[in-house]
Amino acid sequence: MKDSSRKLLDKSFTALASLTLVLLGVCVAAFLAPIIIRGVGAVVFKATVEHEKVLCENFGRVASASDEERFASSNAAREKLYSLTDSYESDAAAQKYISRISSLRDKAVDGSAKYKDELIGALNLSSALRASKIRKVSEALWKDYVVELKRCVKESESTGGAYALAKFLDSEPDKLSAAGKQISTKLTEGLKAGYSARSALSRNSAHFAASEIEAARDELSRVNAAYDVFKSGIRELLGPRDAKEKASLNLMRQKYGQTRYENAKKILADDIETLTLTKRDSSGMETSVRVSAAEQFKGTPVEKMLEVLRNNFDAMLAPHTSFYWGFFTDDPADANIFGGIFPMIVGTFWLTLGAMLVAAPLGMASAVYFSEYAREGTITGFLRMCVGTLAGVPSVVFGLFGLAFLINTLKISDGKSVLAGSLTLALLILPTIIRSCEEALKAVPNSYREAAGALGATKARAILTVVLPAAMPSMLTGIIISMGRAAGETAPIIFTAATSTGVALGLSELFSQPTTALPWNIYNICSEHEMAERVGHVQYGMALTLTAKVIKLNLAAIILRMRLQRKLKNR
Amino acid sequence: MILTMENPKEKTRCFAQEDTAAAPLSGAAQKAKKTDLPVPEAAVSARGFCVNYGSFKAVKNVDIDFSRGRVTAIIGPSGCGKSTFLRCINRMNDFVDGCTTSGLLALDGVNIFHKRLDVVELRRRVGMVFQRPNPFPKSIYDNIAYGVRLQGRIARSELDEIVELSLRRAALWDEVKDRLSSSALGLSGGQQQRLCIARALAVKPEVLLMDEPCSALDPKSTARVEELIGTLSGDYTIAIVTHNMQQASRVSDFTAFFYEGNLVEFGKTSDIFTNPKCEATNDYITGRFG
Numbered sequence: 001m002k003d004s005s006r007k008l009l010d011k012s013f014t015a016l017a018s019l020t021l022v023l024l025g026v027c028v029a030a031f032l033a034p035i036i037i038r039g040v041g042a043v044v045f046k047a048t049v050e051h052e053k054v055l056c057e058n059f060g061r062v063a064s065a066s067d068e069e070r071f072a073s074s075n076a077a078r079e080k081l082y083s084l085t086d087s088y089e090s091d092a093a094a095q096k097y098i099s100r101i102s103s104l105r106d107k108a109v110d111g112s113a114k115y116k117d118e119l120i121g122a123l124n125l126s127s128a129l130r131a132s133k134i135r136k137v138s139e140a141l142w143k144d145y146v147v148e149l150k151r152c153v154k155e156s157e158s159t160g161g162a163y164a165l166a167k168f169l170d171s172e173p174d175k176l177s178a179a180g181k182q183i184s185t186k187l188t189e190g191l192k193a194g195y196s197a198r199s200a201l202s203r204n205s206a207h208f209a210a211s212e213i214e215a216a217r218d219e220l221s222r223v224n225a226a227y228d229v230f231k232s233g234i235r236e237l238l239g240p241r242d243a244k245e246k247a248s249l250n251l252m253r254q255k256y257g258q259t260r261y262e263n264a265k266k267i268l269a270d271d272i273e274t275l276t277l278t279k280r281d282s283s284g285m286e287t288s289v290r291v292s293a294a295e296q297f298k299g300t301p302v303e304k305m306l307e308v309l310r311n312n313f314d315a316m317l318a319p320h321t322s323f324y325w326g327f328f329t330d331d332p333a334d335a336n337i338f339g340g341i342f343p344m345i346v347g348t349f350w351l352t353l354g355a356m357l358v359a360a361p362l363g364m365a366s367a368v369y370f371s372e373y374a375r376e377g378t379i380t381g382f383l384r385m386c387v388g389t390l391a392g393v394p395s396v397v398f399g400l401f402g403l404a405f406l407i408n409t410l411k412i413s414d415g416k417s418v419l420a421g422s423l424t425l426a427l428l429i430l431p432t433i434i435r436s437c438e439e440a441l442k443a444v445p446n447s448y449r450e451a452a453g454a455l456g457a458t459k460a461r462a463i464l465t466v467v468l469p470a471a472m473p474s475m476l477t478g479i480i481i482s483m484g485r486a487a488g489e490t491a492p493i494i495f496t497a498a499t500s501t502g503v504a505l506g507l508s509e510l511f512s513q514p515t516t517a518l519p520w521n522i523y524n525i526c527s528e529h530e531m532a533e534r535v536g537h538v539q540y541g542m543a544l545t546l547t548a549k550v551i552k553l554n555l556a557a558i559i560l561r562m563r564l565q566r567k568l569k570n571r
Numbered sequence: 572m573i574l575t576m577e578n579p580k581e582k583t584r585c586f587a588q589e590d591t592a593a594a595p596l597s598g599a600a601q602k603a604k605k606t607d608l609p610v611p612e613a614a615v616s617a618r619g620f621c622v623n624y625g626s627f628k629a630v631k632n633v634d635i636d637f638s639r640g641r642v643t644a645i646i647g648p649s650g651c652g653k654s655t656f657l658r659c660i661n662r663m664n665d666f667v668d669g670c671t672t673s674g675l676l677a678l679d680g681v682n683i684f685h686k687r688l689d690v691v692e693l694r695r696r697v698g699m700v701f702q703r704p705n706p707f708p709k710s711i712y713d714n715i716a717y718g719v720r721l722q723g724r725i726a727r728s729e730l731d732e733i734v735e736l737s738l739r740r741a742a743l744w745d746e747v748k749d750r751l752s753s754s755a756l757g758l759s760g761g762q763q764q765r766l767c768i769a770r771a772l773a774v775k776p777e778v779l780l781m782d783e784p785c786s787a788l789d790p791k792s793t794a795r796v797e798e799l800i801g802t803l804s805g806d807y808t809i810a811i812v813t814h815n816m817q818q819a820s821r822v823s824d825f826t827a828f829f830y831e832g833n834l835v836e837f838g839k840t841s842d843i844f845t846n847p848k849c850e851a852t853n854d855y856i857t858g859r860f861g
Binding site: 451452458 | 661663665666668690691692694698699701703705706707708709717718721722754767770771774
């Protein structure tokens with residue numbers, strides 16, 4: 001090969017290697033960066049005043065002076081909005097319509113005398129014609145009333161009062177039927193009318209008005225439905241208005257507004273500025289449509305509320321940067337929407353510890369057997385093959401084995417338990433531990449064994465005093481790395497130990513109770529949670545915690561190895 | 572092959588029988604002018620001793636006596652069975668799978684391969700130094716104390732004494748006395764080998780086996796180890812395997828020449844090197860083969 005082409009080849013190999021390294025770095029960064037950035041967001045984030053309320057009322061924190069100040073100022077800011085909604089909803093807003101409608105109703109009853117002849121005459125008709133005749137007359141009788149009703153509805157939509165008017169109209173059909181009865185009594189007074197004639201009169205004389213009321217209520221409920229959606233958006237954002245309302249609610253997520261500013265802004269944009277309304281098309285199919293609140297409420301008092309909300313948004317929520325270290329030490333509340341991930345951390349710790357306590361001694365003992373005692377033969381070969389096969393079994397199969405054998409057959413616990421999970425994890429990492437420990441033992445120079453033997457040490461003594469200490473750094477490295485694997489394994493614990501909610505377990509509960517654990521809960525919260533997007537910070541917080549845990553374990557392995565080696569070599 | 576033998580057993584056994592009959596002597600008296608004195612009694616003796624690795628005969632029918640308080644060098648080309656033989660003296664061959672022995676190998680008249688023999692006690696009495704320095708990855712102190720601790724619990728002050736004495740005997744004390752607790756792997760190769768000798772001495776052995784102790788050392792360290800062997804002879808029966816003729820002639824009182832598993836010639840070092848009885852010995856020590 002020519003010198004120039006050899007140089008070119010060398011350079012291209014170097015370039016290839018550097019490129020691979022760079023790509024690797026980019027991949028790691030791309031993988032870790034979002035987890036770190038968003039995971040940190042679980043602890044350090046822009047909190048709203050609701051966050052402190054949750055902490056003080058549910059997690060035993062004491063409100064500081066600045067918290068109290070925040071509560072007061074945000075409540076004051078909210079009052080502005082609430083006074084608007086109050087006045088919008090109050091009966092007073094609709095009072096003028098109510099009185100107008102009521103007076104016209106009375107007027108119609110009074111004016112019925114004018115149509116007496118026609119109505120009484122109608123009573124003599126056959127029953128089939130009677131109803132339609134009375135209705136026709138009532139159309140004229142209730143004309144003013146209906147016109148006024150329509151005008152009031154229209155007016156209330158734009159100037160407020162629709163809410164109270166709708167409430168008022170709820171009782172209007174009853175009043176109309178009473179009016180019908182009144183008319184009937186009034187007109188048939190002194191007449192020898194039969195019961196059926198009288199009831200026909202009472203039923204049909206206000207019929208026209210009653211059907212118009214239905215139309216008016218439909219119209220108003222359409223308007224009010226949009227307002228209700230708007231209001232529920234506000235409650236989602238700010239929480240219930242007072243303690244009485246709060247006490248009537250069951251779920252914790254309903255009792256508080258948004259604790260995170262980013263979520264609050266999202267609620268403002270998605271649930272308040274844009275409304276999701278149900279529309280019924282001509283065929284009766286209900287579809288949800290998204291409409292802009294500004295357009296929907298254009299020219300109504302709600303527009304003012306929207307404006308107040310927008311202008312006082314920050315004042316109402318008092319956003320501030322908060323360090324929520326309780327994320328690691330608090331129990332979760334209401335399906336992880338509030339609180340921290342303490343039970344998951346503890347659960348993962350117990351599972352990993354249990355797996356280690358079983359797998360490490362067993363693995364080391366097996367490795368010592370394989371490396372120091374076993375003679376190469378059929379049985380050893382078979383055992384080695386078993387270990388190798390075990391290492392290749394998918395983790396989900398280990399989970400099923402744990403369920404079928406440990407729980408169902410051996411009945412080590414009634415159902416899932418930390419014990420069963422730990423044993424399953426131990427089984428999972430056992431082959432890896434055996435392998436790494438065996439490699440470590442094989443790396444111990446034979447001369448150590450000879451030297452110990454020549455000084456009179458028995459084989460067991462030599463292994464205990466010389467071989468194992470010399471192999472310990474590498475063995476520990478292997479064991480700790482396996483520990484990282486056990487901590488992050490999901491499939492085996494799904495069947496044997498994991499549960500989606502629960503508190504941190506104590507030592508005595510480990511043998512009978514299932515536990516929450518980071519890997520399983522990460523899956524659970526991402527895919528099974530009904531409000532998965534609202535707990536995004538918890539997902540990433542958990543992922544970061546788990547990643548940090550595994551990285552920490554691996555770092556510990558490296559440091560431990562370096563330390564032990566330095567101690568052994570005295571450098 | 573230079574050496575041709577129709578019947579190796581007949582032709583190559585050139586034993587100097589008169590050497591084995593000798594009176595016991597104290598170490599101190601020997602050191603003064605050992606070569607002139609009559610040969611003391613045997614500490615280790617072999618009679619018709621054979622070692623097989625499976626079907627391979629590594630050592631064939633060896634008769635030899637290592638005199639008490641003297642240095643015996645075992646020379647011979649690679650693969651001649653000299654190391655195998657040496658390792659049998661403290662039963663290091665137990666560590667080798669498929670190694671079997673026959674014949675008699677005795678320490679002070681007791682069969683080393685007797686079924687009921689306490690191997691731990693045997694190895695205490697017969698120390699060994701290996702080809703490559705192999706200190707344990709422990710502190711210097713713990714290295715020396717290792718063998719002593721194996722024998723049971725011992726008071727710290729007593730142990731301190733033994734460690735110091737052993738290091739002094741191995742001429743290492745002055746170099747390491749200030750860093751007894753630091754790792755033995757931090758020492759130089761020559762120091763490590765002397766540490767291994769000190770480690771072997773700490774259990775107060777009677778016999779010291781050295782399997783090419785200087786082959787991994789530089790000339791200066793080699794000189795120190797050789798010097799050490801000189802001071803140790805008299806108190807210890809030393810058997811040393813070496814490829815270095817000069818070394819054998821410098822340090823040993825007796826020399827045994829092994830070839831293809833047979834003991835070809837055994838006698839006083841001065842005789843072997845100046846007037847070998849067998850042609851093979853002559854060829855080997857003059858460097859014509861091997």
